[in-house]
Amino acid sequence: MIIKKDFIKFAxxxxxxxxxxxxxxxxxxxxxxxxxxxxxxxxxNNTYIINRWWVIMHCLLVIxxxxxxxxxxxKKSPGFSVLGFLFFSVFAIAxxxxxxxVLFYLNELRQQYLVLTxxxxxxxxxxTISNAGLLxxxxxxxxxxxxxxxxxxxxxxxxxxxxxxxxxxxxLIIWSIxxxxxxxxSFWKQPAIDAFIEKYSFTYQPFMRAIIALWLxxxxxxxx
Numbered sequence: 001m002i003i004k005k006d007f008i009k010f011a012x013x014x015x016x017x018x019x020x021x022x023x024x025x026x027x028x029x030x031x032x033x034x035x036x037x038x039x040x041x042x043x044x045n046n047t048y049i050i051n052r053w054w055v056i057m058h059c060l061l062v063i064x065x066x067x068x069x070x071x072x073x074x075k076k077s078p079g080f081s082v083l084g085f086l087f088f089s090v091f092a093i094a095x096x097x098x099x100x101x102v103l104f105y106l107n108e109l110r111q112q113y114l115v116l117t118x119x120x121x122x123x124x125x126x127x128t129i130s131n132a133g134l135l136x137x138x139x140x141x142x143x144x145x146x147x148x149x150x151x152x153x154x155x156x157x158x159x160x161x162x163x164x165x166x167x168x169x170x171x172l173i174i175w176s177i178x179x180x181x182x183x184x185x186s187f188w189k190q191p192a193i194d195a196f197i198e199k200y201s202f203t204y205q206p207f208m209r210a211i212i213a214l215w216l217x218x219x220x221x222x223x224x
Contacts, residue, residue: 003071005223011068012216014061019209021058026202029054036130040114043107052099059092065212069154072219077157084153090146098139106132141183148179168215175208 029051033039042048066088073081109129116122155172158165178200185193 003223005220008068008072008216008220008223011065011071012213012220015065015068015209015213015216018058018061018065019206019213021054021061022206022209023202024054025051025058026198026205036126040110040129043110049103052103056096056099059095063088063092065209065216066150066154068216069212072216073154073157080153080157084150084157087146087150087153091143091150094139094142094146098136098143101132101136101139141186144179144183148176148183150176151179152176164215164218168211171208171211175204178204 029047032042032048066085070081070085106129109125109132113122113125113129116125151172155169155176158169158172161169178197181193182197185197
């Protein structure tokens with residue numbers, strides 16, 4: 001495989017931009033309202049709609065940056081690098097599908113609910129909308145699990161390296177462990193773990209994206 005220096009730099013820039021999208025997801029956009037009457041109007045909320053597309057853009061940036069990573073490692077560790085990118089692709093597809101579900105299905109149901117006049121049908125639709133999150137919960141599980149496996153594979157692909165790259169290997173494996181803990185807490189329901197994951201999401205994750213972006217850029221400078 002011929003590795004193009006310009007593409008690796010492009011992947012590095014995408015990775016750095018994914019740092020900004022990560023912070024936006026966890027810090028900038030507010031949580032959706034808790035009551036049904038407020039949530040039913042979300043299809044009119046521009047901030048909410050932008051947030052959905054923001055997440056989709058984040059996934060695309062991650063895919064591009066992780067492909068750049070795979071290109072650099074595919075000769076040294078073809079098994080782990082290809083497998084890692086496969087898991088990142090699954091992560092992106094799962095999360096993009098989840099956001100499209102909201103944009104093109106759930107929001108349409110919300111609009112229908114507002115114009116319905118039959119109380120029986122309206123109550124039935126209210127039940128469907130209220131429980132729509134259960135349909136995408138498995139995709140969220142796939143999203144976390146695949147992302148954790150992707151980080152694990154990429155971390156293992158760097159085992160045996162030295163210096164900055166060795167540190168990146170360890171940090172990727174730590175990232176994967178945190179993903180698995182987050183997934184496990186979907187069943188354990190431990191508030192202390194939830195609090196840890198919340199802080200980790202807007203600290204360790206963006207920090208890791210900055211580190212990977214720097215690693216990609218440094219590697220691009222070594223290419224002819």
